[in-house]
Amino acid sequence: MTSTVLHAAAGTPLAAEGEINPIGLPWGEVLIGVIGFAVLLFVLGKFVWPQFEKAYAARTKAIEGGIADAEAAQREARDALEQYRAQLAGAREEAAKIREDARAQAQAIRDDMLTQAHAESERIAAAGRAQLDAQRAQIVAELRSDLGRVSVDLASRVVGESLEDEARQRRTVERFLADLER
Amino acid sequence: MTGHLLHQLALLAAENEGGFQAPTVQHSFFFDPVGDGSFIASKKAMILLGIGVVAIIAFFVAAARRAAVLPGKLQFAGEGLYGFVRNGVAIEVMGKQGRRWAPFLATLFIFILVLNLMELVPVAQLPVTSHFAIPVFLAVLIWLLYNGVGIRKHGLFGYLKLQTFIPGVPWYMHILLIPIEFLSNILLRPFTLAVRLFANMFAGHMLVGVAAAGTVFLLESGGAGYALFVLPGLASILLVFFELLVCSLQAYVFTLLAAIYLEGSLADSH
Numbered sequence: 001m002t003s004t005v006l007h008a009a010a011g012t013p014l015a016a017e018g019e020i021n022p023i024g025l026p027w028g029e030v031l032i033g034v035i036g037f038a039v040l041l042f043v044l045g046k047f048v049w050p051q052f053e054k055a056y057a058a059r060t061k062a063i064e065g066g067i068a069d070a071e072a073a074q075r076e077a078r079d080a081l082e083q084y085r086a087q088l089a090g091a092r093e094e095a096a097k098i099r100e101d102a103r104a105q106a107q108a109i110r111d112d113m114l115t116q117a118h119a120e121s122e123r124i125a126a127a128g129r130a131q132l133d134a135q136r137a138q139i140v141a142e143l144r145s146d147l148g149r150v151s152v153d154l155a156s157r158v159v160g161e162s163l164e165d166e167a168r169q170r171r172t173v174e175r176f177l178a179d180l181e182r
Numbered sequence: 183m184t185g186h187l188l189h190q191l192a193l194l195a196a197e198n199e200g201g202f203q204a205p206t207v208q209h210s211f212f213f214d215p216v217g218d219g220s221f222i223a224s225k226k227a228m229i230l231l232g233i234g235v236v237a238i239i240a241f242f243v244a245a246a247r248r249a250a251v252l253p254g255k256l257q258f259a260g261e262g263l264y265g266f267v268r269n270g271v272a273i274e275v276m277g278k279q280g281r282r283w284a285p286f287l288a289t290l291f292i293f294i295l296v297l298n299l300m301e302l303v304p305v306a307q308l309p310v311t312s313h314f315a316i317p318v319f320l321a322v323l324i325w326l327l328y329n330g331v332g333i334r335k336h337g338l339f340g341y342l343k344l345q346t347f348i349p350g351v352p353w354y355m356h357i358l359l360i361p362i363e364f365l366s367n368i369l370l371r372p373f374t375l376a377v378r379l380f381a382n383m384f385a386g387h388m389l390v391g392v393a394a395a396g397t398v399f400l401l402e403s404g405g406a407g408y409a410l411f412v413l414p415g416l417a418s419i420l421l422v423f424f425e426l427l428v429c430s431l432q433a434y435v436f437t438l439l440a441a442i443y444l445e446g447s448l449a450d451s452h
Contacts, residue, residue: 020208032231036293055249
């Protein structure tokens with residue numbers, strides 16, 4: 001019955017009795033199918049699929065190894081860069097410090113020299129002034145005694161009056177000088 | 183096979199004075215039975231099965247011999263086929279546990295694919311899977327496996343509950359749903375699995391056969407046939423390409439469903 005239906009469906013009018021049912025199950029075919037599939041399962045499962053898995057695993061490992069290597073190299077490079085940067089920053093800092101020191105030193109030297117020069121000039125000036133004062137005092141003293149004598153001489157000559165008298169002479173000179181200094 | 187078939191047809195055409203006789207099932211599938219065909223319905227089909235198994239083994243053993251990190255062409259092809267099932271079906275459908283099933287599913291896929299493709303191999307030209315015994319055996323194997331692993335994992339009751347009990351449904355719906363789920367998940371799966379593969383290969387072979395027979399018939403009948411033979415001729419060529427698609431697709435679908443059934447049995451919840 002089913003066979004007839006299937007034959008009709010397949011467009012075959014020659015569905016005679018005694019033909020093989022297309023949905024029958026010849027047990028020899030089942031058996032051969034089972035054996036074939038079992039052999040395939042065994043052989044491929046033992047010799048082929050594990051090999052492929054091994055190749056996959058090796059490939060994955062190789063790729064992962066490559067990635068790990070690359071990562072390590074990158075990390076190393078980054079570290080080196082970091083180090084260089086730090087060194088550069090250190091060097092810059094050091095240079096700045098040196099410059100600063102030099103500037104400070106220069107300033108100190110300049111200040112030092114300036115004070116020294118000041119002191120020197122002060123000293124020279126002071127010495128000059130002292131010398132000047134001393135000379136002046138000396139000159140004044142000399143002048144005073146000279147002037148006293150000369151004026152007494154002059155006066156005694158003019159007045160004709162001897163001013164031998166010590167006391168009078170002194171007084172006169174003093175008075176004159178006091179007038180002069182006024 | 184087609185040669186044999188065409189010869190028969192030519193004879194038929196001559197005998198029937200130009201009336202077209204489509205090739206019969208007997209002529210297309212069971213032309214060389216052992217005895218009455220209850221043991222082996224076609225010797226050729228079984229020989230092709232053997233050749234297929236040997237060819238598969240030869241190819242893959244050669245492909246896997248070196249298992250190099252950098253594969254050669256042969257290894258690449260073999261790995262490609264295995265990887266397609268392993269990654270595209272087993273792991274895709276079953277997740278992590280799919281790797282354990284990849285060898286079985288890959289073997290299943292290759293086995294069905296090669297037996298299907300026997301339909302298109304010159305001289306062979308008979309899909310072994312169009313012999314009902316093969317799809318039935320494979321479907322029964324899948325049925326035993328997915329029920330077996332399900333029962334082993336969840337226990338008989340737990341497994342039946344997993345397959346038939348849909349959570350989150352009003353209780354009275356279960357009166358309807360449990361029998362339906364049982365029917366579709368436990369009883370009907372092997373039938374649909376077997377019949378889908380068998381019917382596709384059976385019908386495809388018939389289709390190609392009829393088109394080829396029609397071409398020869400028109401050529402031999404002469405007259406207008408010389409002009410008209412182009413139509414079935416073209417159709418038979420296109421059908422071969424179509425069958426190439428069907429062969430691959432059916433092997434894929436069978437393997438995919440097997441993986442889905444196994445996954446369903448191994449799942450923790452519905």
